Amino acid sequence: MKKMLVSLAGMLTIMILLVPVSVDGARLKDIASFKGVRTNQLVGYGLVVGLNGTGDTSTNVEFTIRSMANMLERMLGVHIDRDRMSQIKLKNVAAVMVTASIPPFSRTGNKIDVLISSIGDAKSLLGGTLLMTPLKGIDQQVYALAAGPVVTGGFAASGASGSTVQKNIPTVGLITKGATVEKEIPMNLDSKKEMALYLFNPDFTTAERVKETINRSLNGPYAKCEDPGTIKIRVPEYYQGNVAEWVASVERLEVTPDSVAKVILNERTGTIVLGENVRISTVAVAHGNLSIQIKESLNVSQPLPFAPAPPRGSPTVAIPPGEGTGVIVAPGGSTVVTPESSITVKEDGTALVMLPSGANLGEVVKALNAIGATQRDLISILQAIKAVGALQADLEII
Numbered sequence: 001m002k003k004m005l006v007s008l009a010g011m012l013t014i015m016i017l018l019v020p021v022s023v024d025g026a027r028l029k030d031i032a033s034f035k036g037v038r039t040n041q042l043v044g045y046g047l048v049v050g051l052n053g054t055g056d057t058s059t060n061v062e063f064t065i066r067s068m069a070n071m072l073e074r075m076l077g078v079h080i081d082r083d084r085m086s087q088i089k090l091k092n093v094a095a096v097m098v099t100a101s102i103p104p105f106s107r108t109g110n111k112i113d114v115l116i117s118s119i120g121d122a123k124s125l126l127g128g129t130l131l132m133t134p135l136k137g138i139d140q141q142v143y144a145l146a147a148g149p150v151v152t153g154g155f156a157a158s159g160a161s162g163s164t165v166q167k168n169i170p171t172v173g174l175i176t177k178g179a180t181v182e183k184e185i186p187m188n189l190d191s192k193k194e195m196a197l198y199l200f201n202p203d204f205t206t207a208e209r210v211k212e213t214i215n216r217s218l219n220g221p222y223a224k225c226e227d228p229g230t231i232k233i234r235v236p237e238y239y240q241g242n243v244a245e246w247v248a249s250v251e252r253l254e255v256t257p258d259s260v261a262k263v264i265l266n267e268r269t270g271t272i273v274l275g276e277n278v279r280i281s282t283v284a285v286a287h288g289n290l291s292i293q294i295k296e297s298l299n300v301s302q303p304l305p306f307a308p309a310p311p312r313g314s315p316t317v318a319i320p321p322g323e324g325t326g327v328i329v330a331p332g333g334s335t336v337v338t339p340e341s342s343i344t345v346k347e348d349g350t351a352l353v354m355l356p357s358g359a360n361l362g363e364v365v366k367a368l369n370a371i372g373a374t375q376r377d378l379i380s381i382l383q384a385i386k387a388v389g390a391l392q393a394d395l396e397i398i
Helices: 002-018 062-076 082-087 204-218 243-251 361-369 375-388
Strands: 032-034 040-049 094-102 111-118 129-136 142-149 155-158 164-167 172-181 194-199 223-227 230-234 262-266 271-274 283-285 290-301 336-347 353-355 394-397
Touching: 040 062, 040 111, 040 142, 062 094, 094 129, 094 142, 094 172, 111 129, 129 172, 194 204, 194 243, 204 223, 204 230, 204 243, 262 375, 271 375, 283 375, 375 394
Parallel strands: 262 394
Antiparallel strands: 032 194, 040 094, 040 129, 094 111, 111 172, 129 142, 142 172, 155 164, 194 230, 223 230, 262 271, 283 353, 290 336
């Protein structure tokens, strides 16, 4: 019987050791990115036509007229004399800036979204159509062409008296898949022998953990840390012709990122955010509130009803309304107003509370809640704890 119990205990121990332990980690693709794999910004200048009288005014926005005249001359061969440009009325046209983000590895013919923003005094882009607009990168090369109907998602209406009704921002619109990629951004992964991984939040501990995780998955010293935010990874030889598949396998690796202990305080909203690694050394805290209440009351002092009548010819005094009864009486029996103040001082008697050393975030929150203070009181308490040197975290006020 004893041998059977021992064997059962051994089997339970083996079963416990074989149970997989879940690790609370993050994927590498969520905390880092490979060098060169990024979006690029594109920008262009264009014209939106077809507006219902809500475009730019010719008196205030002259560049809209010049742009329209240049477009007519270059594309359609219609020449307009410069002397007659001031006579052109373009209430249905608006000058706009067109912006877009081209994703990495975009190929010719792919569609991307574009954002349309008015740069003149147009009142609304509702119902307008963007004319063909080239979108350029930082190198002044055209990478996409944008055109199509603009969707604003809002409206604006005004009356002759000056009253207006507006919903959202009608001078900004969106064209979903409104730009076509015409030039690719060159990048060839198969020619890469080494790639760099950049952490979104540089940290020495996190970089070391990423390096160890990658080397463990590749069974060799392929990764090394150059600085807290950069990990250089050598592409294995058996992945030389298929680097994209290797990048996908690396992005799926899970790493538990480390972070600096930090406390964020927002005085305007009373928000307090504590990081996971926040620790509090043993400290005693007493926090009380002092409230002072002042009440003002006005008392009216009126003479007795059987007071002797004033002698004939004596001057009379009129009591202004609001300060008495407003009646006319003799100087010897005047009605007067006497103010009375009542001051009450109340101080909460809060006992001295001992906050033990917090081993984790839960114990820190539990110790702070034991004081019974509000969020705004906790802001002052945390600042005082930091000043005394008992808060083992970076205190940041936003």
